[in-house]
Amino acid sequence: MAGIVSAASLLAACGANATDPAGGSATQTPLADVPNTFEQITNYNNYYEFSTDKQAVNPLSANFRPTPWAVEVGGLVQNPKTYALEDLLRFEQVERVYRLRCVEAWSLVIPWTGFELNKLLAEAEPMTSAKYVAFTTLLDPEQFPGQSSPFYPWPYTEGLRLDEAMHRLTLIATGLYGESLPNPNGAPLRLVVPWKYGFKSIKAIVKIELTETQPATLWNTIAPEEYGFYSNVNPEVDHPRWSQRTERRIGELDRRNTLLFNGYADEVASLYSGMDLSVNY
Amino acid sequence: MSRDKGFPWPRVLVHLLGVLPLASIFFAALTGRLTFNPIQDIEQRLGRAALYFLVASLAVTPIYTLTGWRSVLPRRRALGLYAFLYASLHFITFAVIDYGFDLREIGRLILEKPFILLGLTTGLLLLPLAVTSFDYFMRKMGKKWKSLHRLVYIAGVTVIIHYAWAKKGDLFALQGDILKPLLWGLLVVSLLVLRIPAVRRGVSGLRQRVAGRGKVLKSA
Ligand code: HEM
Numbered sequence: 001m002a003g004i005v006s007a008a009s010l011l012a013a014c015g016a017n018a019t020d021p022a023g024g025s026a027t028q029t030p031l032a033d034v035p036n037t038f039e040q041i042t043n044y045n046n047y048y049e050f051s052t053d054k055q056a057v058n059p060l061s062a063n064f065r066p067t068p069w070a071v072e073v074g075g076l077v078q079n080p081k082t083y084a085l086e087d088l089l090r091f092e093q094v095e096r097v098y099r100l101r102c103v104e105a106w107s108l109v110i111p112w113t114g115f116e117l118n119k120l121l122a123e124a125e126p127m128t129s130a131k132y133v134a135f136t137t138l139l140d141p142e143q144f145p146g147q148s149s150p151f152y153p154w155p156y157t158e159g160l161r162l163d164e165a166m167h168r169l170t171l172i173a174t175g176l177y178g179e180s181l182p183n184p185n186g187a188p189l190r191l192v193v194p195w196k197y198g199f200k201s202i203k204a205i206v207k208i209e210l211t212e213t214q215p216a217t218l219w220n221t222i223a224p225e226e227y228g229f230y231s232n233v234n235p236e237v238d239h240p241r242w243s244q245r246t247e248r249r250i251g252e253l254d255r256r257n258t259l260l261f262n263g264y265a266d267e268v269a270s271l272y273s274g275m276d277l278s279v280n281y
Numbered sequence: 282m283s284r285d286k287g288f289p290w291p292r293v294l295v296h297l298l299g300v301l302p303l304a305s306i307f308f309a310a311l312t313g314r315l316t317f318n319p320i321q322d323i324e325q326r327l328g329r330a331a332l333y334f335l336v337a338s339l340a341v342t343p344i345y346t347l348t349g350w351r352s353v354l355p356r357r358r359a360l361g362l363y364a365f366l367y368a369s370l371h372f373i374t375f376a377v378i379d380y381g382f383d384l385r386e387i388g389r390l391i392l393e394k395p396f397i398l399l400g401l402t403t404g405l406l407l408l409p410l411a412v413t414s415f416d417y418f419m420r421k422m423g424k425k426w427k428s429l430h431r432l433v434y435i436a437g438v439t440v441i442i443h444y445a446w447a448k449k450g451d452l453f454a455l456q457g458d459i460l461k462p463l464l465w466g467l468l469v470v471s472l473l474v475l476r477i478p479a480v481r482r483g484v485s486g487l488r489q490r491v492a493g494r495g496k497v498l499k500s501a
Binding site for chain 2: 039040043044048052054055104106149151152153219221222223238240241242243245246248250251253254255
């Protein structure tokens with residue numbers, strides 16, 4: 001019952017403006033963003049290292065060991081260093097309530113805690129030749145049963161252009177709802193890039209590397225015509241599988257219209273001025 | 282009706298299986314197990330139920346070929362109709378619950394997304410089969426009935442591609458979330474291969490020889 005009840009109560013909490021009485025599958029005006037419940041955020045997860053079943057991730061991740069943890073920062077930087085989790089928690093921790101938009105056309109609103117990635121990169125001092133930041137997830141099939149599947153080029157990798165990585169919205173999340181990051185959400189630390197589809201926000205990071213060339217990313221390697229390097233949320237740029245025009249906010253029954261850059265266009269659109277977003281999808 | 286053969290357990294079993302997916306959706310709803318995205322979960326469960334029954338109906342003749350068990354044959358119609366029932370519920374969930382019967386958006390989706398077009402193709406292939414599944418049409422259409430119902434072989438192929446393309450990954454590159462569609466696809470291919478007349482003759486010949494030898498041994 002839990003799922004249905006909390007879905008209904010969230011809908012009720014959003015009040016009359018959350019649903020469009022005139023009908024239609026998506027309302028026209030941007031709707032209020034109410035954070036999803038902790039239960040929703042930690043029980044509906046795409047984390048293929050554990051399972052492709054979103055509900056199975058939480059139980060399967062119960063025994064994952066997020067501590068001790070180390071993150072290697074290297075590549076084209078002046079100050080390569082391996083950070084223990086405690087070292088990273090010394091960067092100024094902020095709370096950010098962000099929308100998270102999955103490429104599968106559902107979304108959540110999550111109150112993250114974490115630090116801006118630019119703080120860490122500033123300390124590492126990228127060389128002038130550095131153009132991209134590459135991220136790698138822990139490779140450990142014993143803890144990640146999904147990594148035994150031969151159908152994926154494990155470990156998970158992701159990447160950003162350096163200016164995207166330096167943007168003040170780009171977060172390394174170390175917690176949510178004031179708690180340390182739960183296992184199903186990528187403990188102990190993950191990337192959060194709120195204007196990109198969720199799969200860009202790589203989980204359980206062990207390596208951050210500055211590179212000169214665009215790094216390979218897992219989904220782009222599997223299906224390049226579907227998952228571009230940029231993968232900015234964009235209702236106008238179509239995806240062969242899911243329509244990106246609308247999305248379903250977890251806990252709501254109607255669909256919402258998807259917003260350009262997931263609603264963060266004012267902050268980030270300038271990163272892409274002059275680029276054709278349907279070519280650089 | 283033919284003479285009484287006792288409790289008709291194959292028939293009862295098919296109907297128990299037939300209501301199982303619906304029962305499990307209701308049970309999951311009552312125990313909060315439809316995930317936090319219940320519309321999508323129901324849509325996917327109904328799609329998978331339709332797939333299971335479609336494959337089961339395709340399995341009837343091969344099971345007969347392999348085992349010589351005659352009483353599976355009359356179960357095919359019910360299995361096919363359950364496939365159609367779940368496909369219809371799957372489509373209704375997609376069109377009415379997921380997309381709020383927004384015909385313009387549904388039309389765009391069908392045109393833009395090959396995987397949705399393939400789902401619709403599968404559904405439209407099953408429609409005339411369901412309609413003509415009654416004895417009346419079987420008698421009235423004679424030979425044509427059989428050729429019409431061969432459309433189910435095409436439906437078996439289109440649904441696998443529909444299933445695989447609904448998942449993140451690339452079936453043909455063997456990459457991504459394709460293990461289950463791949464296994465179901467291999468099953469469908471085997472079931473189709475077992476229908477090729479030469480294969481079928483070979484298999485049932487083999488079976489009769491094995492069965493014959495058994496008899497000889499027993500009588501000896
Ligand atoms: C009649 C038109 C059809 C439409 C518009 C349609 C649409 C869809 C959509 C949108 C999905 C993706 C659901 C999601 O992941 O959110 C899907 C998945 C699926 N559909 Fe269909 N479909 C149709 C017919 C069929 C038929 C006839 C079958 C089987 C006989 C079928 C079997 C499946 C299966 C197995 C899945 C994957 C379920 C999963 O992810 O586990 N569909 N369909």
